[in-house]
Amino acid sequence: MTARLIFDRILVYGVALILALWVLAPLYLITIAAFSPQATAYDFPKQLLPTTLSAETMQFFLNSRGVVPSIINSLVVALLTILIALTLGTPAGYALARFRFRGRDAFSVLVLTTRMFPVAILSIPLAVAFLRIGLYDSVAGVALVHAAMAVPLVIIITSGVFVGVSHELEEAAQTLGCSRWSAFLRIALPLAIPGLAAAAIFTFVISWNEVFAATILTLRERTFPAQVLTALDQSLITFKFAGGFVMAAPAIVFIFFMRRYLLNLWGGR
Amino acid sequence: MSARRWREDALPFALLLPSVAYLALLILLPMFQALLLAIQGDDGALTTEHLQRMANDVNFRDAIRNTLVLLVLIVPAQIVLALVMALLVHSRIKGHRWLLYIYAIPLAISDLAAGILWLSVFTQQGYLNTVLQGLGLIKGPIIFLSYENIALVFAAIVVAESWRATALVLVILIAGLQLIPRDYFEAADLFGANRIGRTIHVVLPLLRPSLQSALIIRTIFAFTTFAAVFALAGRNLPIVYGEAYNWYTLSRDSHVAASYALVLLLMAGTMTVFYLRVLGVGKEQLGR
Numbered sequence: 001m002t003a004r005l006i007f008d009r010i011l012v013y014g015v016a017l018i019l020a021l022w023v024l025a026p027l028y029l030i031t032i033a034a035f036s037p038q039a040t041a042y043d044f045p046k047q048l049l050p051t052t053l054s055a056e057t058m059q060f061f062l063n064s065r066g067v068v069p070s071i072i073n074s075l076v077v078a079l080l081t082i083l084i085a086l087t088l089g090t091p092a093g094y095a096l097a098r099f100r101f102r103g104r105d106a107f108s109v110l111v112l113t114t115r116m117f118p119v120a121i122l123s124i125p126l127a128v129a130f131l132r133i134g135l136y137d138s139v140a141g142v143a144l145v146h147a148a149m150a151v152p153l154v155i156i157i158t159s160g161v162f163v164g165v166s167h168e169l170e171e172a173a174q175t176l177g178c179s180r181w182s183a184f185l186r187i188a189l190p191l192a193i194p195g196l197a198a199a200a201i202f203t204f205v206i207s208w209n210e211v212f213a214a215t216i217l218t219l220r221e222r223t224f225p226a227q228v229l230t231a232l233d234q235s236l237i238t239f240k241f242a243g244g245f246v247m248a249a250p251a252i253v254f255i256f257f258m259r260r261y262l263l264n265l266w267g268g269r
Numbered sequence: 270m271s272a273r274r275w276r277e278d279a280l281p282f283a284l285l286l287p288s289v290a291y292l293a294l295l296i297l298l299p300m301f302q303a304l305l306l307a308i309q310g311d312d313g314a315l316t317t318e319h320l321q322r323m324a325n326d327v328n329f330r331d332a333i334r335n336t337l338v339l340l341v342l343i344v345p346a347q348i349v350l351a352l353v354m355a356l357l358v359h360s361r362i363k364g365h366r367w368l369l370y371i372y373a374i375p376l377a378i379s380d381l382a383a384g385i386l387w388l389s390v391f392t393q394q395g396y397l398n399t400v401l402q403g404l405g406l407i408k409g410p411i412i413f414l415s416y417e418n419i420a421l422v423f424a425a426i427v428v429a430e431s432w433r434a435t436a437l438v439l440v441i442l443i444a445g446l447q448l449i450p451r452d453y454f455e456a457a458d459l460f461g462a463n464r465i466g467r468t469i470h471v472v473l474p475l476l477r478p479s480l481q482s483a484l485i486i487r488t489i490f491a492f493t494t495f496a497a498v499f500a501l502a503g504r505n506l507p508i509v510y511g512e513a514y515n516w517y518t519l520s521r522d523s524h525v526a527a528s529y530a531l532v533l534l535l536m537a538g539t540m541t542v543f544y545l546r547v548l549g550v551g552k553e554q555l556g557r
Binding site: 030127210225255262 | 300373378385510514533
């Protein structure tokens with residue numbers, strides 16, 4: 001190997017490593033911040049190594065008024081969102097994967113454009129409407145809006161998943177006496193389950209992270225990000241750090257499980 | 270046509286109907302209502318009252334200016350950063366799967382959380398001051414996030430948002446790179462192109478459609494950043510999305526809030542048309 005090639009190698013791996021540290025550093029630092037004792041919050045300089053770990057800050061955060069109920073609300077909203085978005089989106093994804101039909105392109109455009117609308121433009125009129133029909137300040141109301149954000153994504157992911165499940169298997173089952181419906185249930189659906197699980201995780205992430213609609217549509221029944229956002233003005237910095245950690249940490253697990261499906265999201269079909 | 274054949278033809282539409290109805294009810298209808306909220310008085314007559322109140326609001330001009338400044342700073346930074354990351358992952362160096370995983374983590378992090386993460390870095394007793402002082406570059410902690418020095422506040426927001434949303438651009442670009450046949454890369458190597466020459470002359474032109482859709486998608490989403498701004502700058506730095514939020518939550522005025530939301534949609538729409546015109550993106554690429 002020539003010196004030039006070795007230099008080239010070092011450069012490539014060096015840049016790759018620096019970029020990895022750039023992504024990981026804030027996650028590492030918020031973890032230290034969230035697990036430092038309360039009293040050290042305004043110490044300077046800060047400890048860069050986890051030498052004085054303590055659960056004190058986290059306990060203070062979880063005991064703060066409204067935090068635990070808001071985490072529970074967030075989980076309920078996310079589960080409801082998954083239920084609605086998968087129930088509505090999976091059939092559409094299947095249709096896109098299996099059928100050529102008139103209006104197919106128009107439908108794709110509808111799906112793509114609805115994915116682009118800022119949630120503000122939906123949540124403000126919906127807050128007005130939900131007040132009228134009694135859905136305001138309820139987990140169901142928030143879940144309905146989150147599902148509207150997630151349905152386009154579920155359609156895109158599931159259509160990719162069903163394209164990957166051979167339609168010949170389904171047709172073979174039909175020639176062997178299955179109805180179309182039971183061929184779907186017995187053949188396509190079980191094969192699609194890992195992809196559907198990925199769609200469910202994506203939906204969870206959308207709902208877990210969404211803060212604008214959740215804050216606009218609730219008053220007492222806050223979701224977790226809504227609770228943190230509305231407390232931002234008058235909360236201690238340790239409260240913010242603990243909140244940031246609890247919001248961000250699940251991402252490390254989520255992306256690990258979704259990593260195979262990441263590329264289907266925006267680029268592919 | 271037999272009954273069975275008709276059922277087969279109607280099946281795809283029956284499968285699409287629930288989602289179409291849902292999206293119409295919860296996205297298209299509210300959009301229309303947002304327009305009505307902005308231009309209709311309580312008696313139902315058309316009025317420019319709400320739009321005027323928005324335009325006369327002290328924060329209106331600042332909000333639009335700040336939103337555009339952030340956009341211009343954040344989007345190019347993300348495109349460059351994501352392009353480097355994407356080429357690294359795509360080059361199949363050892364550990365490229367782990368690189369993709371690490372680079373993609375911020376994809377599942379909200380702008381609120383990203384704002385708080387970087388608050389721990391930029392706050393006065395934070396980690397950046399600790400490192401700078403440890404290296405002997407400063408004598409005492411710098412106040413990064415104060416209204417006195419607004420450029421530093423902008424810088425902090427740009428860093429936080431570039432950190433978070435680069436992952437989205439990365440995913441679009443890697444998907445685009447995978448559509449380019451490997452032969453092109455090998456041919457370029459064969460003709461002695463070095464890494465940088467290969468990137469500029471071979472990869473970038475082929476990646477153009479993905480770069481364009483990344484640019485458009487990222488620009489539209491950049492308009493909706495507000496929680497990171499709240500986390501880092503408080504309410505001192507007005508932006509359009511934040512004003513829509515403030516007018517609804519603090520002033521309880523859904524009319525002005527909806528007006529701001531419409532301004533946002535208008536800005537995003539204008540930028541999209543601008544890209545399509547200036548970059549000459551074909552309509553067919555929008556469907557990607």
